Amino acid sequence: MIMGKRQLLIHGSELFLFGLLAAIPGFINNPYALGLLTLLAIYGILLIGLDVTVGYLGQVNLAQVAFLGLGAYTAGLSVTLLGMGMLPALLLSLVVGLVCGGVLAFPSLRLEGPQFALGTLSFSALTTTILNEWESLTSGAQGLSIVRPPLFGMHLKAQGFYWLCLGLLALIWFFMKNLLSGRWGRAFEALRDSPIATDAMGVGCFRYKVAAFAFGSSLGSLAGGLYAFNFLYLQPQSFTYDLMVILLLGVVLGGRKSLWGAVIGAMIIVLLPNLLSNRFLFHLFAAVGLTLAVVAAVRGRLHKTTPWFQALAPVIAMGLLLIGGFMIGNTEDWRKAIFALMLFSVVVGLPEGVMGFVGRFFSRLLRMAPRTIPISAPLEVVLPQLSPGNQPILTIDALQRHFGGVKAVDGISLSIRSGQIHGLIGPNGSGKSTVVNVISGLYPPTQGKIYKNGTILPSGSLYRVALNGIARTFQNLQLFGELSALANVMVALRGMYRTPFFLILLGLARSEEQKAASHAMALLELVGLAGKSATPAKDLTYGDQRFLEIARALARRPELLILDEPAAGLSRPDIRQLMQIIRKIHQLGVTIILIEHHMDVVTALCDHVTVLDGGKIIAEGTPQAIKRDPKVMEAYLGEMPAVRQEQAEEGAC
Amino acid sequence: MNRTMILQMIVSGALMGQVYALIAYGFQLTYATSKSINFGQGELVMLSAFFSLTLINWGIAYPLVVVGGLLFGAVLGLFVERAGVRLALEQKSEGWILLTIILGLFGFSTAENIWGRDDRPFPTPISSDPIHIFGIGITPLEVSVILGVFAVMGLIEGFKRYTLLGKAFAALAADRDAAGLMGISATRTIMLSYALSGFVSAMAGILIAPITTVGPTMASTLILKAFSVAVVAGLDSGFGVVITGLVLGAIESLTSFFLGSGWREAPGLLLLILALAVRPTGLFGKTTIRKV
Numbered sequence: 001m002i003m004g005k006r007q008l009l010i011h012g013s014e015l016f017l018f019g020l021l022a023a024i025p026g027f028i029n030n031p032y033a034l035g036l037l038t039l040l041a042i043y044g045i046l047l048i049g050l051d052v053t054v055g056y057l058g059q060v061n062l063a064q065v066a067f068l069g070l071g072a073y074t075a076g077l078s079v080t081l082l083g084m085g086m087l088p089a090l091l092l093s094l095v096v097g098l099v100c101g102g103v104l105a106f107p108s109l110r111l112e113g114p115q116f117a118l119g120t121l122s123f124s125a126l127t128t129t130i131l132n133e134w135e136s137l138t139s140g141a142q143g144l145s146i147v148r149p150p151l152f153g154m155h156l157k158a159q160g161f162y163w164l165c166l167g168l169l170a171l172i173w174f175f176m177k178n179l180l181s182g183r184w185g186r187a188f189e190a191l192r193d194s195p196i197a198t199d200a201m202g203v204g205c206f207r208y209k210v211a212a213f214a215f216g217s218s219l220g221s222l223a224g225g226l227y228a229f230n231f232l233y234l235q236p237q238s239f240t241y242d243l244m245v246i247l248l249l250g251v252v253l254g255g256r257k258s259l260w261g262a263v264i265g266a267m268i269i270v271l272l273p274n275l276l277s278n279r280f281l282f283h284l285f286a287a288v289g290l291t292l293a294v295v296a297a298v299r300g301r302l303h304k305t306t307p308w309f310q311a312l313a314p315v316i317a318m319g320l321l322l323i324g325g326f327m328i329g330n331t332e333d334w335r336k337a338i339f340a341l342m343l344f345s346v347v348v349g350l351p352e353g354v355m356g357f358v359g360r361f362f363s364r365l366l367r368m369a370p371r372t373i374p375i376s377a378p379l380e381v382v383l384p385q386l387s388p389g390n391q392p393i394l395t396i397d398a399l400q401r402h403f404g405g406v407k408a409v410d411g412i413s414l415s416i417r418s419g420q421i422h423g424l425i426g427p428n429g430s431g432k433s434t435v436v437n438v439i440s441g442l443y444p445p446t447q448g449k450i451y452k453n454g455t456i457l458p459s460g461s462l463y464r465v466a467l468n469g470i471a472r473t474f475q476n477l478q479l480f481g482e483l484s485a486l487a488n489v490m491v492a493l494r495g496m497y498r499t500p501f502f503l504i505l506l507g508l509a510r511s512e513e514q515k516a517a518s519h520a521m522a523l524l525e526l527v528g529l530a531g532k533s534a535t536p537a538k539d540l541t542y543g544d545q546r547f548l549e550i551a552r553a554l555a556r557r558p559e560l561l562i563l564d565e566p567a568a569g570l571s572r573p574d575i576r577q578l579m580q581i582i583r584k585i586h587q588l589g590v591t592i593i594l595i596e597h598h599m600d601v602v603t604a605l606c607d608h609v610t611v612l613d614g615g616k617i618i619a620e621g622t623p624q625a626i627k628r629d630p631k632v633m634e635a636y637l638g639e640m641p642a643v644r645q646e647q648a649e650e651g652a653c
Numbered sequence: 654m655n656r657t658m659i660l661q662m663i664v665s666g667a668l669m670g671q672v673y674a675l676i677a678y679g680f681q682l683t684y685a686t687s688k689s690i691n692f693g694q695g696e697l698v699m700l701s702a703f704f705s706l707t708l709i710n711w712g713i714a715y716p717l718v719v720v721g722g723l724l725f726g727a728v729l730g731l732f733v734e735r736a737g738v739r740l741a742l743e744q745k746s747e748g749w750i751l752l753t754i755i756l757g758l759f760g761f762s763t764a765e766n767i768w769g770r771d772d773r774p775f776p777t778p779i780s781s782d783p784i785h786i787f788g789i790g791i792t793p794l795e796v797s798v799i800l801g802v803f804a805v806m807g808l809i810e811g812f813k814r815y816t817l818l819g820k821a822f823a824a825l826a827a828d829r830d831a832a833g834l835m836g837i838s839a840t841r842t843i844m845l846s847y848a849l850s851g852f853v854s855a856m857a858g859i860l861i862a863p864i865t866t867v868g869p870t871m872a873s874t875l876i877l878k879a880f881s882v883a884v885v886a887g888l889d890s891g892f893g894v895v896i897t898g899l900v901l902g903a904i905e906s907l908t909s910f911f912l913g914s915g916w917r918e919a920p921g922l923l924l925l926i927l928a929l930a931v932r933p934t935g936l937f938g939k940t941t942i943r944k945v
Binding site for chain 2: 058060104106107110111113114115117118119121122123125126129130132133241245248252307309310313328333334335336337338339340341343344347348351
C-alpha cells in the first residue's frame with residue numbers, strides 16, 4: 001500500500017510523540033519530572049476513555065471520576081487482600097470498569113442530555129459515599145496504603161513503572177484508533193446525532209450505547225489501577241466532583257474525538273498545578289490566553305462569523321484571569337475559579353478544542369490533500385436485482401393505532417405487492433405517517449397485525465423491523481449530521497461488517513472498510529451525491545439531504561423501501577431528479593411505499609394508490625381511477641358545491 | 654426502639670424535604686421554558702445565603718434582608734442565563750450543562766475566598782425552641798421553612814396561571830416555535846424563568862441557612878437531593894415535588910439514623926438512578942410521544 005502524505009504525517013508524528021515520551025527519562029534524571037510523566041500517561045488513558053462518551057456519544061459524562069476511584073480501589077484491594085500480581089490486578093480493574101460501566105449504561109440508555117448528566121453525577125456521588133462508608137473494606141476516610149506488586153516477578157522502580165504506563169497508553173491508543181476510525185466509531189457518532197435513525201438503520205442503539213459507555217468506563221478504571229500503583233495510597237476524597245470537572249476540562253480543552261486531544265488534555269491537567277504555583281508562568285499564560293482571545297474575537301467580528309457574545313465572553317474571562325492574577329494573594333486558593341475561567345473561555349470560544357484548531361491549521365499550512373475518494377463498486381453488486389414476484393410482500397390486517405382519544409389509524413387492511421410502487425396519499429392528518437411509523441416499528445399498533453412474506457412482523461421496535469428487510473426515510477430528516485455523506489451510508493450497510501471485534505482492535509478490518517466505502521460510494525452515485533461524499537451531512541443542501549436519506553436507506557439493501565414524503569420542500573429540478581432516482585430503485589426490483597402530497601409525482605410513479613382519510617381507507621386503485629373517485633375529491637377539496645350551497649343557506653337563516 | 658422517636662425523625666426529615674422540593678421547583682421553572690436546568694443551582698443557594706448573612710451583619714432588618722437576598726438570587730439567575738445558557742440554546746447544543754457547571758465552580762471559588770471556608774451561623778429572629786405536638790417537637794424555624802416554601806411556590810404558581818406573562822411559560826413549554834409565532838419572546842421568557850429560579854433558590858438558601866449554617870459547601874449535598882426530587886417527581890410535575898420531597902426527606906432521615914449519617918445521601922442518589930431507569934419522565938411527569 002502506498003502511504004499518502006497525510007498518512008505519513010500522522011504515523012510519523014505518533015511515532016515521534018511516543019519515542020520522545022519514552023526517551024525523556026534517559027536524559028532527564030529528575031524524579032519530579034518522572035512523576036509528572038507517569039501521571040500524564042495515566043490521565044491520557046483515562047481521557048481517551050472519557051472522550052468516547054463525551055466526544056463520540058456527545059453526552060456530559062460525570063461518572064469517569066467514579067470509575068477512576070473504583071479501578072484504583074479494585075487494584076489496591078486485590079493486591080492487599082488477595083495478593084495479586086500487578087498485571088492480574090490491572091486486568092481486574094479493567095473488568096470491573098467494563099461491567100459497572102455496562103450496568104450503569106442500562107438505566108442511562110434512554111437518557112439524553114441533562115438526565116444522562118444527572119444519572120452519572122449520582123453514580124459518582126454514590127461511589128464516593130460507598131468508598132467512604134464501607135470502612136471494613138476500604139478503611140474509609142483513613143485511606144488505604146498499598147505496596148506496589150511485582151510485574152512478572154520484577155519489582156518496578158519509578159522509571160520502569162513509567163514505561164509500563166506509557167506502553168499501556170500506546171497500546172490503548174493503537175486499539176482505540178482502530179476501533180474509533182471504523183464502524184464502531186461511526187456507530188457511536190450516529191447514535192449521538194440521531195438515535196431514531198440508528199435503530200431504523202439496523203445498527204441498534206442499545207448495543208452501541210452500552211458498549212461505548214462500558215469501553216470508556218473500563219479505560220477509566222484501568223487508569224485507576226495505575227493511579228493506585230503510582231501513588232500507593234488511596235483516599236475516597238481524591239475522587240470527587242472537583243477532579244471530575246478538571247477531567248472534563250482535559251477533554252474539552254484538548255479537543256473532542258481526538259486521541260491527540262486526550263493526550264494534550266492530560267498534559268494540561270498534569271501541568272496545571274505547576275502553572276498555578278509559579279506566578280510568572282501564570283501571568284504569562286493568562287497574557288497569552290488573553291491575546292489569543294482578542295485575536296480570535298477581532299477576526300471573528302471582522303468576518304462576522306462569531307456572534308458578539310461568543311467573541312467577547314472569552315476576552316472578558318481571560319482579562320479577568322490576567323487582572324485577577326495580579327490582585328489575588330495566593331493563586332492556589334483561587335484554583336477552582338481559575339479552572340472555571342479557562343474552561344469557560346474554551347467552551348465558549350474554542351468549542352473544537354486545541355486539537356481541532358491545530359488540526360485545521362496544519363492541514364491548511366501543509367496543503368494536505370483531502371482524503372482520497374474511494375472508487376465505487378458496480379451498482380449491481382451493491383444492490384443485486386430482485387425478482388419482481390408480484391406476490392403480496394406486506395399485508396396489513398385491521399391495523400389500529402390510537403393516541404389517547406385520537407384514532408390516528410382506525411382499522412386499515414392493506415396488501416402491498418412486491419416490485420410495485422405503492423402510493424399512500426391523503427390529506428394532512430389522515431394517518432399516512434402513523435401507518436408507516438407503525439410498520440417501521442416506531443409505534444406499536446393498538447390493534448391489528450402486519451405480515452411480511454406471510455410471517456408476522458415484529459412490532460414496536462425500529463431495530464427489529466429494520467433487520468426484516470424494511471428500510472425507511474424520514475419526513476423530518478434524521479441524518480447523522482456530523483458524519484460525512486459517505487459515512488452516513490456506510491453506517492447503514494447491511495451484511496458488510498463481519499470482522500470480529502478483536503481483529504478490528506488489531507487494525508485488521510481495512511479491506512472490509514475499503515469494500516464498505518466502495519459500496520457506499522456506488523449508492524451516493526445513484527442519488528447524485530458522489531461529488532459530495534466528504535461533506536458533513538448537516539452542511540448539504542436541503543435537497544441533497546433528502547437524497548442522502550434515500551441512499552442511506554438503500555444501504556440496508558431492503559426488499560421494501562418506505563419513502564415518507566421525499567419530495568416535501570424540494571424544488572422543481574430536484575423533484576425531477578427524485579423521480580428518476582425512484583424509477584431506478586424500482587427497476588432494481590425494490591418494492592416501494594411512497595407517501596406523497598405531490599399528485600403529479602404519485603400519478604407518474606405509482607402502480608397502485610391507497611387513499612386515507614380520518615384513519616380509514618377511502619379509495620384504492622390505479623392513480624387514474626383514484627383521481628376520478630368522488631370520495632377522494634371530497635376528502636381533498638371539501639364537499640361538493642351543491643351541498644355547500646345548502647349549508648350556506650341554512651347558515652343565513 | 655421508641656415509636657415517637659421514629660415519628661419525630663420522619664417529621665423533621667419530611668420538613669427538610671420541602672427545601673429540596675423548593676429547589677427542585679426552581680429546576681422545573683427553567684426546564685419548562687428551555688428544557689435546561691442550572692447545574693450550579695446549589696451555588697446560587699449558597700451565594701444568596703452568604704449575601705443575606707452579609708446584609709444581616711451590616712445591621713439591616715430581617716425582612717429587608719430577605720428581600721435583598723431574593724433579589725440577589727434573581728440577579729444571579731439572570732447572569733447564569735446570559736453567560737451560560739443562552740448561547741448553547743441558540744446553537745441548539747447541550748453546552749449549557751458544562752457551562753452551568755463551570756459557572757457554579759466559579760461561584761464556589763469566589764465564595765470560598767470572599768467569605769472563607771468555615772461554616773458560620775445565620776442569626777434569625779425566628780425561634781428554634783421546639784413546640785411539642787403529640788410528643789413530636791417542631792421548631793418555629795421549621796414551620797417558617799414550610800410556610801416560606803409554600804408561599805413562594807404559591808406565588809409563582811399564581812403568577813404562571815393568572816398573568817399573561819406567566820402563561821407564556823406554559824406556551825413555551827408546549828411548543829416553542831408556535832409560541833414565537835404568537836408574539837411571545839422566547840428569550841425574554843427564558844430570562845424570566847431563570848430569574849425566578851434564582852429567586853427560588855435564594856429563598857431556599859435563606860430558609861435553610863439558620864438550620865444548617867452557612868458555608869461554601871452548604872449546598873453541595875443539598876443540590877444532589879434537589880436533583881433527586883426533581884427527577885423522581887418528574888421535571889414537569891408541578892406540585893409533585895412537594896410529595897416527593899416529603900417522602901425523600903423522611904427516608905433520608907431514617908437512613909441516617911439506622912445506617913449512620915455517612916449514608917444520608919445514598920437513598921436520594923439510588924432513587925434518582927432507579928427513577929431514570931424505570932420511569933425517566935418521573936412519577937408525576939407526563940409521557941410524551943416520539944415524533945419523527
